[in-house]
Amino acid sequence: MKLCRYDGDRVGVVQGDVMHDVTRCLEDLPSMRYPFPQHDQFIARLPDLMPKIVAAAATGVTKPLDQVRLDLPVVNPGKIIAAPVNYSKHLDEVRDQADLNHGNESHMRHIREIGLFLKANSSLIGPSEAVRIGRPDRRNDHEIELAVVIGKAGKDIEPEEALSYVAGYAIGLDMTVRGPEDRSFRKSLDTYTVLGPWMVTAEELPDPSALDLVLTVNGEMRQKANTRDLVLSVPELIAMASSFYTLHPGDLILTGTPEGVAPVEPGDVMQATIERIGTMTVPVIG
Ligand code: MN
Secondary structure, three states, rough: OEEEEOOEEEEEEOOOOOOEEHHHHHHHHOOOOOOOOOOOOOHHHHHHHHHHHHHHHHHHEEEEHHHHOOOOOOOOOOOEEEOOOOOHHHHHHHHHEEEEEHOOOHHHOOOHHHOOEOHHHEEEOOOOOOOEOOOOOOOOOOOOEEEEEEEEOOOOOHHHHHHHHHEEEEEEEEEEOOOOOOHHHHOOOOOOOEEEEEEEEEEOOOOOOOOOEEEEEOOEEEEEEEEHEOOOOOHHHHHHHHHHOEEEEOOEEEOOOOOOEEEEEOOOOEEEEEOOOOOEEEEOOO
């Protein structure tokens, strides 16, 4: 199932070129008062909501997909975890290009040595928004990544069990200011994390280990790869992340970008596609 949010606070199921409204499933979410839990309520309750979503999709209002504005599919992730240099050819290009490594030794080491990093939640935008270049004095790069949405809480998850903790998948853009600073600083500007165009639930995409990824800028091919070339697989990333911190429903894991990273400028249009998920078109503005 392709689950989206659209036109403000509405929820939909996407089938082909059509969107089925299932917003009434939100009535079953618990009402809340402060202090709020630090995880995404919709993702946490998704298994309970699913029968109502299926029923609503069969009977609810439908709209052509091109007549809705798609919004962020996961609104309240507790944290955004990201994998540095998780494709070996990308590590090669970082080691080869001073523009990418800035002589910073930690930019050039293997993911097993440097571990993961966190991006600020305030950097997150949906698929109908634009990336606003926050440091025009620097090189700003695109990074297409498979994004994993965690479905249930877990700590010290074994790789063999890890995929059972996944709610679904989306396309992620891990936008990056190049420079010598720590990754979490350079990748956390407002709008520098894009998630969309919807979440494909794990039951529809049971195996994330062989998905084509393509990113074009102004129609020109920049990144083309397959998730089979991930250094650490999705299960291994979930195991690594949960060996340090508890994962919660709605937490996002950006699995790393393949080779082909390159700068974008205001006026550019990025189009990101991941097999079995979809395509999103994201403009870059100044
Ligand atoms: Mn990245």
